[in-house]
Amino acid sequence: MALFTINRGVAKLILPFVVLAPLFIFFAAQAHPSVSAEPEDGMGGRESAVVSVSAAVEDLPEPEEFSKPRMLLYSSYTVKKGDVLSDIARQFGLNSGTLVSLNNIKNARNIAIDLTLKIPNQDGISYKVKKGDTLESIAKANKIEVEPIKVANELFSSNITLNSTLFLPGAEMPKVEEQQIYGDLFIWPVRGRLTSYYGYRRSPFTGGRSFHAGLDIAAPNGYPIKAAMAGRVQSMGWDNTYGNFVVISHQGGYRTLYGHMSRTATQSGAYVNVDDVIGYVGSTGQSTGPHLHFTVYKNGATVNPRPLLMR
Numbered sequence: 001m002a003l004f005t006i007n008r009g010v011a012k013l014i015l016p017f018v019v020l021a022p023l024f025i026f027f028a029a030q031a032h033p034s035v036s037a038e039p040e041d042g043m044g045g046r047e048s049a050v051v052s053v054s055a056a057v058e059d060l061p062e063p064e065e066f067s068k069p070r071m072l073l074y075s076s077y078t079v080k081k082g083d084v085l086s087d088i089a090r091q092f093g094l095n096s097g098t099l100v101s102l103n104n105i106k107n108a109r110n111i112a113i114d115l116t117l118k119i120p121n122q123d124g125i126s127y128k129v130k131k132g133d134t135l136e137s138i139a140k141a142n143k144i145e146v147e148p149i150k151v152a153n154e155l156f157s158s159n160i161t162l163n164s165t166l167f168l169p170g171a172e173m174p175k176v177e178e179q180q181i182y183g184d185l186f187i188w189p190v191r192g193r194l195t196s197y198y199g200y201r202r203s204p205f206t207g208g209r210s211f212h213a214g215l216d217i218a219a220p221n222g223y224p225i226k227a228a229m230a231g232r233v234q235s236m237g238w239d240n241t242y243g244n245f246v247v248i249s250h251q252g253g254y255r256t257l258y259g260h261m262s263r264t265a266t267q268s269g270a271y272v273n274v275d276d277v278i279g280y281v282g283s284t285g286q287s288t289g290p291h292l293h294f295t296v297y298k299n300g301a302t303v304n305p306r307p308l309l310m311r
Contacts, residue, residue, distance in 0.1 A: 069151035072167050073121040081113050092119050097173040100181055101125035107307060108182045124152070124169040129160050142171035176252030185308040186228035187274055189258060190281060190292045192219035198304040204288050213302040214257070214295030221262060221290040223281040227272040228256050228294070228309075236268050242293060243284025248272060252298075259293035260284050 077088060085108045089096040100108055102125070103117050127138065135158050139146045148169040149155070160166065179185040196216035203210040231250035239245050242259030246266060249255050262282025272278060283290045296305040 069148040069169070070122055071154065072152040072169075075119045075121075077117045077119050079111050079113055079115045079117065083111065083113075085111055088117065094120070095123050095172070097178050098123045098125065100178065101173055102167075105181060120167070122152070122169055124167050125171045125173055127166045127168050127171070129162055129164050129166060131162060133160065133162075134158070135160060138166070138168065142168050144168060144170045174252065176250075176254070180252075180308055183307050184310050185254075186256070186296070186305065187226065187310055188217075189228045189256075189294055190217050190219045190223060190225050192217040192223070192281075192291070194218075195291060198302075198306065205286060214259075214293050215305050216291050216293055218289065218291040219281045221281055221283065223290075224265075224277045225258055225261065225279045225281060225292055227274055227276045227278050229254065230274045231256075231272065233266050233268050233270045233272060233278070236264050236266065239285060241286050243287065244279065244282065245285075246278050248278070255297040257293070257295040257297070259295075260287045260291060262290075 075092075077092075079088075085099060085105070086096045089099050096108065098120060099105070099117060102120055103115075104126075105111060125142075127142075129138075135146050135149055135155075138160075139149060146158075149166060150158075152167050152169045173181075176185065194215060195218045196212055198212060198215060200209055201212050202208070227248055229248075229250045231248040231254075234247045234249045234255065236246045237244075239259070242257070244261040244264055245257060245259045246261070246264055247255060247257050258279060260282055261279040261284065264279040266272060266276075266278045281290050281292055287293075294305055296303050296308060
C-alpha cells in the first residue's frame, strides 16, 4: 500500500509535464526555426542549418541602405616618388577616373611628385554647368539620379548656376576622355622609328622653320599601315603634300590622317576597326623616304599624337 501511494505521488508530479510537453515543443519550434521536429533528411540535419542561415541573412540591411546619397567630403594625399594614380585610387577605394576628374589631371602616367590630390569620400566626376543644363538633363546624360547630386552638392532646390562646378556621384568619365588621359587612345598605326616629332622643326625642303603637325614614322616600303582607332573613313585620295592619304573620323571628336602611302587599302565611307589595314608605307607626295606621316585632330585642331599612343 505504501508503494502504491508513492507511485501515485510521483504520477501527480509528472502528469503536468506530460500534458504540457507538446505545447512547449510547438512554441520552441516557432521561436527557433533552426529546430525541426521533422526527422533528419539523411544529411546530418543540414536542412535545419540552412533555415537558420536564411533567417540570419534576412536580418541584414537592404542593399539600398549602403548606397544612400551622401554629402561630399574631402581628404588630401601628397604624391610621393613612385606613386601610380591607379594605386592611389585603390588605396582609398575609388576609381582612378574619380581622381583624374576631381584633380583636373591631363596626363595620368606622369603625375608630379608633391602634388596634393583632393580625395573625395565617394566615386564621381566633376562637371561644369553649361547653358541649357538642368539637374534632370545632367543626371540623365550621366545615367545617375537627381537626388544624390543635390545631397552631394548641398543643393536645396533644382536651381543651378551657369559655369558652376558640380560633383556627380556615381558618374564616370567618357571612355574616350579617360583613354586620352591615360595615353591609351590610339595604337601605333605602324611600328618603326620616329624621325620627326609634332611641333616646330627645320623644314627638310626649304631649310626654314616650319610647324610639323604630326609624327613621321620611318618603316620599310610596303609595310602595312593600320587604323589607330575604330572609325569611319571620311576621305581618301591624293594630296600634293601627303601623297596617297586616308582620313578616319573617330568618336570623341577625333580624326586621324595617314599620309605618304604607296597605296591605300580601304574606301571612303567604310567602317574600319582598330588594327585593320588601311594602306601601305610609301614615299608619295613631299617625302624624303619611306615613312608614315600620322596626324591627330581633336575637334578640328591638330594635337600632339605622342601622349595619346599606347606605350
